Structure formats: C-alpha cells, structure tokens
Amino acid sequence: MTTRAAAAVLYQAPGKLENVTVTVDDPTPDEVLVRVTNAGLCHSDLHEMDGTFDTDPPILLGHEASGVIEAVGANVRDLRVGDHVVSCLSVFCGSCRFCTSGRLTLCVNRHQLSHERPRPRLTDDQGRTVRPTAGIGCFADAMVVHQNALAAISEAMPLHTASILGCAVTTGLGAVFRSARVTPGSTVLVIGTGGVGMAAIQGARIAGASRIIAVDVVAAKLAEAKVFGATDVVDAREHDPVEAVRELTGGGVEFAFEAVGNARTVEQAFAALAPGGCATVIGMVPDGSAISIRGAELFLQEKRLQGSFMGSNQFKTDIPRFVDLYLQGRLRLDEMVSRRVPLEDINLGFELIGSGRVTRVVADIGG
Numbered sequence: 001m002t003t004r005a006a007a008a009v010l011y012q013a014p015g016k017l018e019n020v021t022v023t024v025d026d027p028t029p030d031e032v033l034v035r036v037t038n039a040g041l042c043h044s045d046l047h048e049m050d051g052t053f054d055t056d057p058p059i060l061l062g063h064e065a066s067g068v069i070e071a072v073g074a075n076v077r078d079l080r081v082g083d084h085v086v087s088c089l090s091v092f093c094g095s096c097r098f099c100t101s102g103r104l105t106l107c108v109n110r111h112q113l114s115h116e117r118p119r120p121r122l123t124d125d126q127g128r129t130v131r132p133t134a135g136i137g138c139f140a141d142a143m144v145v146h147q148n149a150l151a152a153i154s155e156a157m158p159l160h161t162a163s164i165l166g167c168a169v170t171t172g173l174g175a176v177f178r179s180a181r182v183t184p185g186s187t188v189l190v191i192g193t194g195g196v197g198m199a200a201i202q203g204a205r206i207a208g209a210s211r212i213i214a215v216d217v218v219a220a221k222l223a224e225a226k227v228f229g230a231t232d233v234v235d236a237r238e239h240d241p242v243e244a245v246r247e248l249t250g251g252g253v254e255f256a257f258e259a260v261g262n263a264r265t266v267e268q269a270f271a272a273l274a275p276g277g278c279a280t281v282i283g284m285v286p287d288g289s290a291i292s293i294r295g296a297e298l299f300l301q302e303k304r305l306q307g308s309f310m311g312s313n314q315f316k317t318d319i320p321r322f323v324d325l326y327l328q329g330r331l332r333l334d335e336m337v338s339r340r341v342p343l344e345d346i347n348l349g350f351e352l353i354g355s356g357r358v359t360r361v362v363a364d365i366g367g
Helices: 043-049 110-115 165-180 195-207 219-228 241-249 263-271 295-299 315-327 343-355
Strands: 003-010 017-024 031-041 064-072 084-087 122-124 142-146 150-153 187-191 211-216 232-235 253-258 273-281 304-307 337-342 360-364
Touching: 003 142, 003 343, 017 142, 017 343, 031 084, 031 165, 031 343, 043 343, 064 142, 064 165, 084 165, 150 315, 165 195, 165 253, 165 273, 165 315, 187 195, 187 241, 187 263, 195 211, 195 219, 195 253, 211 219, 211 241, 219 232, 232 241, 241 263, 253 263, 263 273, 337 343, 343 360
Parallel strands: 187 211, 187 253, 211 232, 253 273, 273 304, 337 360
Antiparallel strands: 003 017, 017 122, 031 064, 031 142, 031 360, 064 084, 084 150
C-alpha cells in the first residue's frame, strides 16, 4: 500500500521548488517509512536549486529530516514503529572495508544503498520518477529510506530542533571531535559562521579549547558566534584574517576549520596554523578549485591539511550523544534555528539561507 505525500519538488535548475503531491513506495525489507515532521534547509540544497551544483531534475531535495517511524521492513531490527528519528545522508552498509574499520562516511556502497532498489521511491501525479536526494528527499511529509540512514533519538528532544542534527550539527561537531580531535586547552580557528561553523564553534567549546576565533564578513553573525562560544571574532572585511589570528595567538592556532567551501578561505585556514597545526576543510569546495599552499610549511613546519565529509561521523552513536548534550544544556541548538517556515513557503526559507543573515532555517513539513 503506497503513501501519498505533500512535497516540494525541483523540476528545473536553476529554479524554485514546486508544491505537488507525490506517491511514496512501500519500504523494502531494509527500509523504513517515516512521517516527516521537520526538515533543515541546507546550502547544498540551495546550490542545486541555483545551478551551482549540477543536478538532474525532477528531484526531491532535503536530507536533514526529523520524524516518526510509521512502518519498517522485514530486515529492520534496531528501529521500531513510533521511534523518533533523524536522517543522515552518510548511509553505510556496515560490511565494506571502510565500515568495518570504523570509517562509515567512506562506505563504498553508499550510492547503491541510496539509489538502487527494485522500484522508484517516488513518483508524481504525471507518473514521472522523482529522485530523492541522497536516497532521503525529506521535503515531503513522508519518506522511505534505508535503515542505515536513520538514528533513533529520545522523545524528549523537540523534533523541529532535532532536524538540524543530521547534517549541520553532525558535520561541525564531528569535525571537531572525530576528524581533528581537538584537545583541551588548545587554540581553534573557525572560518565561516553558518550552521556548520557555529556547530564547530560549539564543539570546540565543549572540547575545552582555550581560545576559539571566529572569522566571517557579517557582523551580526560574528556577534552570534560569541553566544555559541567564540572568545574572539575577526571581521574579514576589515582585517586580514591570517594576520589577525597570528596576532591574537602569538603565531597561529593549533586547529583550524574552514566552513565556507572556498579555495581562498581554505588557504587562509592553513596559513593561520602554528607549526604542527591541523586545518580541516568541512566546507564544500567546488570541484576544479585549485588550492595553493606553501610546500615548505608541510615538511618544515609539519602542518596538516585534511578533509572531513559529514564530520567523519558514526552517526547512530554520535547523534544520541549530541541529543544528551542538548538536553543537558551544553549544546545550544534552539538558538541555531533562526527561522521556521511551513512547507508551502519553503522557497522563502531558501531566500533567507541565500541572504547569509541566518544560521539555520527549518521547514515544518507535517504534524
């Protein structure tokens, strides 16, 4: 028995989302049917809408979902009907060489799990197949996803706030805790104070960093960064961020995080390191972007430059822990949600995201 769902679909790019009704297929043995309550709006969604990233419409965007399980496939064991869940696009198989070594975000079978199934997940009223992004597609009030794309969470966690856990928060906190392993008392730089950058700032605070420097070009976001834990802020419109960081720290930071997705800011993150420091790129730098760094800084100063996909997460373990931090008052997530919009006004939400004046926007998808 298929499910009908209200959805916002991208039919052409560049373009806006169109409110339509889609048919959601029944879950296969390894899948779960979720009633979606909320969805976080991500810059990667916006980049598919505005043509920055290539895409293949029609597509149902959205990968930051929260909701309640309505049905489970025959092979699903650790999720039950009624569970509150959060989605994460780094679905994993659990058996490849990367999964069995604990590096779930590098799973070689991700595409197969997300996209290969006997029938289309979604079709519209014209009979066209609608592709769900990353095998999730949560800009609809129902979705069918692989069981390894979901994490169960405490019912004490508000679902609208929980929706940002699966991407922005997991990426920022994971980069601090898992990719870079920030140590207590260390110095940290975060370039870019959107949702991912704010999560990285909070991660550095929770990890016990002694100094956390936030860099951005929007004064209001720099002021907000202090609320989340930044000890110092640098407006890159008024100061050279590398020189400012070196002056603040007496030579550079031990850990730097680039959360913009720009080759120039990656170079700045690396240049602002002290000898022996590590720069972690968590922004989505477009393919073909050349990044220039001084070779001597690699071998003479032992600086490191590394990438981090989705915070190198192990999300089925990580997300419940992040919920605990939230419920303890140590992780400020309510403050990261700048605005909520109904599904029918989701394009307004993306206009707010594109303005650069908000941290995170959440869409209220269903009840």
